[in-house]
Amino acid sequence: MSKSTMKNLFYKSLRSKKIAITVVSLTLFVTVISLVLFEGTKKSITLDVNGEELNIKTHAHTVGKLLSEQEIKVAKHDLVIPSVNTPIEDGLSVRWEQSQQVAINVDQEITSVWTTDYKVEDVLAEAGIEVTEDDVVKPELHEQLGKDNSITVQKAFDITLNDGGEEKNIRTTSTTVADFLKRENIHLNDDDRLNRKAEGYLKPGSIVAIVRVEKVTDVVEEPANFAVETRNDPSLLKGREKVVQAGKKGTVSRKFEIVKENGKEVSRKLLEEKKIKNPQTKIVSIGSKVMVASTMSTNSKAGRSVSRGNSGAPAGGKEFFVTATAYTAGCNGCSGITRTGINLRANPNLKVIAVDPKVIPLGSKVWVEGYGYAVAGDTGGAIKGKKIDLHVPTKNEAYKFGRRQVKVKIID
Numbered sequence: 001m002s003k004s005t006m007k008n009l010f011y012k013s014l015r016s017k018k019i020a021i022t023v024v025s026l027t028l029f030v031t032v033i034s035l036v037l038f039e040g041t042k043k044s045i046t047l048d049v050n051g052e053e054l055n056i057k058t059h060a061h062t063v064g065k066l067l068s069e070q071e072i073k074v075a076k077h078d079l080v081i082p083s084v085n086t087p088i089e090d091g092l093s094v095r096w097e098q099s100q101q102v103a104i105n106v107d108q109e110i111t112s113v114w115t116t117d118y119k120v121e122d123v124l125a126e127a128g129i130e131v132t133e134d135d136v137v138k139p140e141l142h143e144q145l146g147k148d149n150s151i152t153v154q155k156a157f158d159i160t161l162n163d164g165g166e167e168k169n170i171r172t173t174s175t176t177v178a179d180f181l182k183r184e185n186i187h188l189n190d191d192d193r194l195n196r197k198a199e200g201y202l203k204p205g206s207i208v209a210i211v212r213v214e215k216v217t218d219v220v221e222e223p224a225n226f227a228v229e230t231r232n233d234p235s236l237l238k239g240r241e242k243v244v245q246a247g248k249k250g251t252v253s254r255k256f257e258i259v260k261e262n263g264k265e266v267s268r269k270l271l272e273e274k275k276i277k278n279p280q281t282k283i284v285s286i287g288s289k290v291m292v293a294s295t296m297s298t299n300s301k302a303g304r305s306v307s308r309g310n311s312g313a314p315a316g317g318k319e320f321f322v323t324a325t326a327y328t329a330g331c332n333g334c335s336g337i338t339r340t341g342i343n344l345r346a347n348p349n350l351k352v353i354a355v356d357p358k359v360i361p362l363g364s365k366v367w368v369e370g371y372g373y374a375v376a377g378d379t380g381g382a383i384k385g386k387k388i389d390l391h392v393p394t395k396n397e398a399y400k401f402g403r404r405q406v407k408v409k410i411i412d
Contacts, residue, residue, distance in 0.1 A: 043088055048095040060088050067096060075099055077114035103150040104129060118144045120151055132156060134171040157204040164212035165262040175202055191215060214260040217271070224250035226279035236287030237363035238340045247282025250275065287363070314367050317409040322386040324368070326401035327354070328394060338378035344391055354378035354389035360410060369407040 042057035045066060060066040064084030067074055074080055077099035086092075097116040102123055104111050113127045121141040124131060131137055134156035139146055154173040161170050163186065174180035178198040181188070188194070191213035202208070226247035236242055255272040258265055329336040329344035336345035340362055342352055351374035353366065360366065364376040371390050380389050388408065392398050 043090040043092070045088065045091075046093045048093070050096070050098055058088065062087060063092075063094050066094060072096060077116070079116040100145075100149055102127075102145065104153065105150065106153045107155050120145065123151060124153070129153065134173070136173045159202055159205065160207045162207065162209040164210060172202070176200065177202060177208060180208065186210070189213070211261050212263070214263075216258050216260070217255060218258050219253060219255045221251055221253050221276065224252040224275070224277075224279050226250070226282055228282045228284060230284050230286050232288045233285035234288050236285055237289050238287045240287040240361070240363045242285040242287075243282065244285050245281065245283040248280035250279030251277040313369070313407070314409060314411060317367070317411045319407060319409045320386065321405055322359075322388050322408050324371075324388050324390055324401075324404050324406045326390045326392045326398040327380075328392060328398050330395070331398075340375075340377040342375075342377050348393040350391065351375065352377040352391040354380040354383050354391075356384050356387065359386055360388070360408070364410050365412040367409040367411060370404075371406070373411075 042059055045056050045058055047054045047056055047066070047070065049070075049072070054070075056066075056070070058066050058069060060069055062084065063080065063082060063086045064074070066088060067080070067084070074084060074096070075098070079095070079097040079099070081095045082092075099114045099116050102113050102115055104113065104124070104127055106129060111127070113123070115123050115126050117123045117126055120137065120139050120143055123145065124137075124141075131141070131153060136154040136156075138152045145151070156171040156173050158169055158171055159180075161168055161184075170184065172180055172183065174183055176198070177194065177196050177200050180186075180202060181198075188210065189212075193211040193213060195207070195209040195211075226249055228247065231244070233242065253274045253276050254270060257269045257271050259267040259269075327334070329348060337343055338352060338354075342350060344350060344352065351372060353368065353371075353374050353376055355362070355364075355376040355378070357379065360376045362376055362379070365373065366376055367373050368388070368390065374390070378389070378391070383389055388406075390401065392401065
């Protein structure tokens, strides 16, 4: 090969390289210009994804296309603002919040809702569930949903509490008596009683009644009654009594256990008794002496022996007027034995009068106008106050005597 040929080949190769470089340079230039023009025509968008803000540029024509570019799959309950069909404009702000399924348990009834809210209060409001300040909500209303995406609501209900007789209405979410007492900070003593078992269930309208039982001891000093001892006294007329020794009450100390329910005493038990001062026995002598009454003359007649005058009246003694009647030992219902033990049937002529012992003491010796000396030895059901009944031998004499005002003197 000649030198000229080799030279021609060299220049030809050099021209080819220059052409190739020029083509590559032009292509690169066009590409750069195209890229610059492409990027320059993108629109700037602010995209909020579940609270995380992104600044992006896009050629997407709609919000839906934009989310697709970002590989975001929009579900039925997701929140997209503005809507997916909204055209993209430069400077547009787009918010997407992914929905989540939340289980809401209201008194053991479970419902599910789809929501984009995270605050418990907002989720319940979206689900149309109303709560009051007495309801128990977990998590609490101001808190965010937990990882398990669940909310528990215990609705409060009304019950009646009677504590020691004091009654009031209370709203509670407790389902057992024990839990209710714990939440209300109610303490029971060992002797207190509940109307329900502690493990018993509560429902609206239930009544919880507590009987407060209190046991206390009380020491009191009380009078101790004295005994009464009777002794027969043959020197004392029958029917009379005489106090030989007055009775005096003693003192005894008694210790009681008192049980109170709701503040009222229901039982009292004697635990201990001590004598502080012994009582003094009252001693009474009972007369056993049978009196001997004077006899009435069989020849005298009561009707003509009675006189309105004072002839034969003894001196001294307590004197007063009484209403007098007469009776016999054989009257209807009469036993013939006087209150002081005199047998009038065996001694029909004895002068005995029936008296009210509060006016004329039994056993007293008396003088009766028109009757003479006698003994107050009997009583009668109708003889009350200033009335006397004179014993006479026969019914005829009793009828004749009738009813009269006479003077009486108590001699002894």
